[in-house]
Amino acid sequence: MSVFVWIETFEGRAVPSSWEALGAARIIAGATSTDITALVFGENAAAVAASAGQYGAANAIVAEDEALRDYLLERYAALLSELVRSHRPSAVLAVASNRGRELLASAAADTNSGLISDVIELRVEDGRIIGKRPAYAGKVLMEMRANTATAFVTIRGRAFPPAASAKGAEPAIKIAAAVGAADAIATEIESFAPEVGKINLADAAIIVSGGRGMANNPKAPPEGISGDAAKIWRAKDGFENTLRPLADVLGAAVGASRAAVDAGYIAYDHQVGQTGKVVNPDLYIACGISGAIQHQAGMRGSKIIVAINKDAQAPIFKLARYGIVGDLYEVLPALTAALEQRLAN
Amino acid sequence: MHIVTFTRSTPDTAAKVWVDSDGKVTWGDVATVVNPWDEYALEETIAQATNGGGESTVIAIGSALHNDALKHSMAMGLKHALRIDAAGADTHDSLVWSALAAGAISKLGDVDLVIFGKESIDVATDQHSYQLARRLGWTMLSYVSAILEADYAAGAIKVERMLEQGKQVVSGQLPAVISVMKGINEPRYPNFLGIRKAAKASIPVWTAADLGVEAPEAATSVLGYMNPPARDVSTEILDAGDVSATARTLAERLFKEKVL
Ligand SMILES: Cc1cc2nc3c(=O)[nH]c(=O)nc-3n(C[C@H](O)[C@H](O)[C@H](O)COP(=O)(O)OP(=O)(O)OC[C@H]3O[C@@H](n4cnc5c(N)ncnc54)[C@H](O)[C@@H]3O)c2cc1C
Numbered sequence A: 001m002s003v004f005v006w007i008e009t010f011e012g013r014a015v016p017s018s019w020e021a022l023g024a025a026r027i028i029a030g031a032t033s034t035d036i037t038a039l040v041f042g043e044n045a046a047a048v049a050a051s052a053g054q055y056g057a058a059n060a061i062v063a064e065d066e067a068l069r070d071y072l073l074e075r076y077a078a079l080l081s082e083l084v085r086s087h088r089p090s091a092v093l094a095v096a097s098n099r100g101r102e103l104l105a106s107a108a109a110d111t112n113s114g115l116i117s118d119v120i121e122l123r124v125e126d127g128r129i130i131g132k133r134p135a136y137a138g139k140v141l142m143e144m145r146a147n148t149a150t151a152f153v154t155i156r157g158r159a160f161p162p163a164a165s166a167k168g169a170e171p172a173i174k175i176a177a178a179v180g181a182a183d184a185i186a187t188e189i190e191s192f193a194p195e196v197g198k199i200n201l202a203d204a205a206i207i208v209s210g211g212r213g214m215a216n217n218p219k220a221p222p223e224g225i226s227g228d229a230a231k232i233w234r235a236k237d238g239f240e241n242t243l244r245p246l247a248d249v250l251g252a253a254v255g256a257s258r259a260a261v262d263a264g265y266i267a268y269d270h271q272v273g274q275t276g277k278v279v280n281p282d283l284y285i286a287c288g289i290s291g292a293i294q295h296q297a298g299m300r301g302s303k304i305i306v307a308i309n310k311d312a313q314a315p316i317f318k319l320a321r322y323g324i325v326g327d328l329y330e331v332l333p334a335l336t337a338a339l340e341q342r343l344a345n
Numbered sequence B: 001m002h003i004v005t006f007t008r009s010t011p012d013t014a015a016k017v018w019v020d021s022d023g024k025v026t027w028g029d030v031a032t033v034v035n036p037w038d039e040y041a042l043e044e045t046i047a048q049a050t051n052g053g054g055e056s057t058v059i060a061i062g063s064a065l066h067n068d069a070l071k072h073s074m075a076m077g078l079k080h081a082l083r084i085d086a087a088g089a090d091t092h093d094s095l096v097w098s099a100l101a102a103g104a105i106s107k108l109g110d111v112d113l114v115i116f117g118k119e120s121i122d123v124a125t126d127q128h129s130y131q132l133a134r135r136l137g138w139t140m141l142s143y144v145s146a147i148l149e150a151d152y153a154a155g156a157i158k159v160e161r162m163l164e165q166g167k168q169v170v171s172g173q174l175p176a177v178i179s180v181m182k183g184i185n186e187p188r189y190p191n192f193l194g195i196r197k198a199a200k201a202s203i204p205v206w207t208a209a210d211l212g213v214e215a216p217e218a219a220t221s222v223l224g225y226m227n228p229p230a231r232d233v234s235t236e237i238l239d240a241g242d243v244s245a246t247a248r249t250l251a252e253r254l255f256k257e258k259v260l
């Protein structure tokens, strides 16, 4: 009846938000007087399991065989479902990342277990797990209870503090192997183009976002570029040479409004909002973003919001703790310089 | 060749949504829209079915509220629409949902591909597609940003997936369930003719008995809805005279807030 936590790994290392899932698991383990078992599959799993011990896992189930080297939904789900059937954990937790979502939903279906996703608060009542989660783009909260012996829960990134680490704590390790025939897999990965060095929006503690206002870059585009292409050039140059330097000083991820994405100023994977990513960083700096309700849906949960906009009436100021009314192309370089100086001290 | 997509009606993204004194979620009399993420799935379904010379069907599970989304889908160009109404269909339990959805797919019989939007903007669980794929025992490919090849005769599909760590090209066997991202296409607007045709269409409603499935007991229960605590923000507009001084003031404030 242990609490299972799937530790997501990428290229042999734990995805840091997995420690948040261990933190959330403590709430359940504490309330039901059980312990935590980390599940680590794939490359370097044993070493990752050792770290999980330091973050509060008393046990670990490790599966390192070649068939599991790279994450593949079918194989990982088959193994997770098998482990749930044989160990009957009270809960299975993971972060609501792309993989966490699909893996837990699949294994919950395989084992006919209740799944509560994107949870921001957890409690246990009469032995049943109850999760609070945002709905309707955070305009409403809902509470859901899992009615089955095993409850599957995905947690929203940055909603739970990571478990504290204790040096030297060693989990008791069990070894598991891949389930099913190696060739009974319906998909094959043909190629993968990693985006190195990019900070994931969902995990970022600080985000600097740009909107349609990024197009008002005073810099002139090269000869021969005019019209919409000139706008795109100006905005792209602004994201690269004005906004990114600020993000770099802060170690921040770069976000954007849908208007900026749709106009071709920046790629879609930067979009924050109702049809983009939902983020909840400590600090969100919105530059040249008006603050439409659909944008707010993605960033309202940020701890401190800073708005930089030349229009004092922009709705974003209503959400912001601090605002600067001004041209972002003057404010951002000044802010970058001020922070560089302040951080150097 | 037959492509199926699922959709639902959701309140407009600009609607104010709140929990009323009876504990019910309401958005006043604001009209619903087709779930915005599903516009990409609907467009892709139409495009795939048209290119492959096959059939396209859109399905909603739940109350008559979802007829609007089905009509919108038909107005866009989906050939067939149907609604499934059964006990538990509106409980937000994805295991009940996927049992009904799998029943519908099996009853249709000849389905090659099921296309989902990434998530619904109301409950936003991003879990329905996976559970349907597991129930059917079909290939699952999520977060698809492009269909690179689809050979319905040979039963093969190749897609590009947009993941947190980068882009992946994956090939898989049909039948399959996929979920698609914004950017995969430009969803069309329904034209006048489409809207007229859809307005006239009657949408068949299937029950659990029609599907021959017994919906399982709900594995989850919604205990209640609540309004989020009001965000208490007092905005301080910084202006220290010149832009450098203002920027330094902001930097100081951020240090004091301990967010740096
Ligand atoms: C179904 C649906 C889903 C949507 N999903 C999303 C979503 O996920 N994310 C999202 O962001 N939007 C979303 N939207 C779009 C949303 O409604 C807005 O259109 C969008 O957020 C506006 O982006 P923006 O603030 O960058 O542009 P605008 O509203 O045009 O604002 C630009 C701002 O920049 C300021 N500005 C201009 N130049 C400067 C300068 N030099 N210095 C400082 N400030 C300057 C202006 O004063 C203005 O306030 C969605 C809409 C719909 C209908």
Ligand SMILES: Nc1ncnc2c1ncn2[C@@H]1O[C@H](COP(=O)(O)O)[C@@H](O)[C@H]1O
Pocket (backbone or CB within 6 Å): B006, B007, B008, B035, B037, B038, B041, B059, B060, B061, B062, B116, B117, B118, B119, B120, B121, B123, B124, B125, B126, B127, B128, B129
């Ligand atoms: N009741 C429903 N009827 C039809 N489609 C649905 C229903 N609920 C969710 N979906 C679809 O499933 C996908 C994922 O939704 P969700 O898992 O709720 O985020 C979206 O494309 C939704 O439109």
